[in-house]
Amino acid sequence: MHDIKSIRENPAAFDAGLARRGLEPAAQTLIDIDSELRSVATEMQASLARRNEASKAIGQAMAQKDAAKADALKAEVAALKEGLPALETRERDLSAALNDRLLAIPNLPFEDVPEGADEADNVEQARWGEPRTLDFEPRDHADFGPALGLDFEAAAAMSGARFAALRGQMARLHRALAQFMLDTQTGTNGYEEVNPPLLVRDEALVGTGQLPKFAEDLFRTTDGRWLIPTAEVSLTNLVREAIQAQGDLPIRFTALTPCFRSEAGSAGRDTRGFIRQHQFEKVELVAICAPDQSEAEHAHMLASAEGILQALNLPYRRVLLCTGDMGFGARKTFDLEVWLPSQNTYREISSISNCGDFQARRMNARYRPEGEKGTRFLHTLNGSGLAVGRTLVAVLENGQQADGSVVVPDVLRPYMGGIEVLTPR
RNA sequence: GGAGAGGUGGCAGAGUGGUCGAAUGCGCCGCACUCGAAAUGCGGUUUACGGGCAACCGUAACGUGGGUUCGAAUCCCACCCUCUCCGCCA
Numbered sequence: 059m060h061d062i063k064s065i066r067e068n069p070a071a072f073d074a075g076l077a078r079r080g081l082e083p084a085a086q087t088l089i090d091i092d093s094e095l096r097s098v099a100t101e102m103q104a105s106l107a108r109r110n111e112a113s114k115a116i117g118q119a120m121a122q123k124d125a126a127k128a129d130a131l132k133a134e135v136a137a138l139k140e141g142l143p144a145l146e147t148r149e150r151d152l153s154a155a156l157n158d159r160l161l162a163i164p165n166l167p168f169e170d171v172p173e174g175a176d177e178a179d180n181v182e183q184a185r186w187g188e189p190r191t192l193d194f195e196p197r198d199h200a201d202f203g204p205a206l207g208l209d210f211e212a213a214a215a216m217s218g219a220r221f222a223a224l225r226g227q228m229a230r231l232h233r234a235l236a237q238f239m240l241d242t243q244t245g246t247n248g249y250e251e252v253n254p255p256l257l258v259r260d261e262a263l264v265g266t267g268q269l270p271k272f273a274e275d276l277f278r279t280t281d282g283r284w285l286i287p288t289a290e291v292s293l294t295n296l297v298r299e300a301i302q303a304q305g306d307l308p309i310r311f312t313a314l315t316p317c318f319r320s321e322a323g324s325a326g327r328d329t330r331g332f333i334r335q336h337q338f339e340k341v342e343l344v345a346i347c348a349p350d351q352s353e354a355e356h357a358h359m360l361a362s363a364e365g366i367l368q369a370l371n372l373p374y375r376r377v378l379l380c381t382g383d384m385g386f387g388a389r390k391t392f393d394l395e396v397w398l399p400s401q402n403t404y405r406e407i408s409s410i411s412n413c414g415d416f417q418a419r420r421m422n423a424r425y426r427p428e429g430e431k432g433t434r435f436l437h438t439l440n441g442s443g444l445a446v447g448r449t450l451v452a453v454l455e456n457g458q459q460a461d462g463s464v465v466v467p468d469v470l471r472p473y474m475g476g477i478e479v480l481t482p483r
Numbered sequence: 484g485g486a487g488a489g490g491u492g493g494c495a496g497a498g499u500g501g502u503c504g505a506a507u508g509c510g511c512c513g514c515a516c517u518c519g520a521a522a523u524g525c526g527g528u529u530u531a532c533g534g535g536c537a538a539c540c541g542u543a544a545c546g547u548g549g550g551u552u553c554g555a556a557u558c559c560c561a562c563c564c565u566c567u568c569c570g571c572c573a
Binding site: 096099100102103104106107109110112113114116117118120121128129131132133134135136138139259432433 | 553
């Protein structure tokens, strides 16, 4: 959500930001609506002021039992009120029109975000780890996974495509990964563990930016709620319509939750394997902070996510997304991409975004700066720390051996109940 | 699912059609008294938007949205939320 005041003050900068996203200028239209809205509002307020004044006089006349004077005033106000309903309707329509447009405009990219049209223009910033050299042809997890307890067929029979059931040692490994991530984020990175709602109302999704534009990506319940596509929604909305004390910032939340996505726009992509499912688990990181803290929080979140990949000894690279590849609410995003030997490439496993005050405005989340009167909007950040399902794929593929078994990473051993190798059955 | 009660400022809580953005108490800020503190006294203390160089003025907000009325915290309707009892339930 953009501030109409700042658009009014600097329309050229606003349109320049949109242009960097490849979007048409919008400032003039918004300013026209806004200026008409303000003139209608001013006119309406003047009418209301006169009405209020006369109504007060009626009250006084009646208190003095001056019925004639009261009746005369009533007639006067009745005439005055002729034009009010039209003004009120106009004001409401203009206000809604302005709001609808503002809600549909994405966040503007931060100044140091590289310009580009799509993922081809993203900038690789760093690589960590060396892909293993194998003395055999690396296999796809969808091929050797089923023998280890990754069951696509049974899940498809009950739920359809893009579902899987994990059994035995595979389910254990998945749980171990999730526990390890959560323990690390809470224990060493300073995030507060949250167990949040998975079903939310419209307003929550408007707050984080999935609505009103991206309803087709979501699952809706019969009573009008939505399944969260990411815990970013639940965690960020913990501060909606609230005012934080500056001393409490930054606030860091983490949660392990299922995520539900319709994948409406990705028919045919990643249909094989565990990479793209309708339901998956993710350890999410969210930071709520003051504007001058958000760059540092972004770096901290990045390090918190990278630490998991490093501890698991998974080769990855860090990419700075270009303007054309960023999500709706982000003003700057880093992706972490993990090495998948079967695809001979890096695949996204975490996306870490600074949203500035974009989401905070949409959900009216503020803080009170010390020594200042009034409030200011918070900054919000979110990132995966990490996507558990994709991490499982990476562990399987990077740890695979010629005989179809998989070596469990050292840091997961305490969570594995003695299992050191996943063995085919 | 059935029955009932209720949502008012940072908090507690009064207010059932008019001069109520809202009594009172607590909290908070300032001042006085004091060597200092406590206690006490006095004054102040919501937010958003619009207009104005400014002092300031106006509008809106008593859960949310509609409605009745010259006028709504107060009356009517819908929705949201909280609490109590009964039923069911991991």
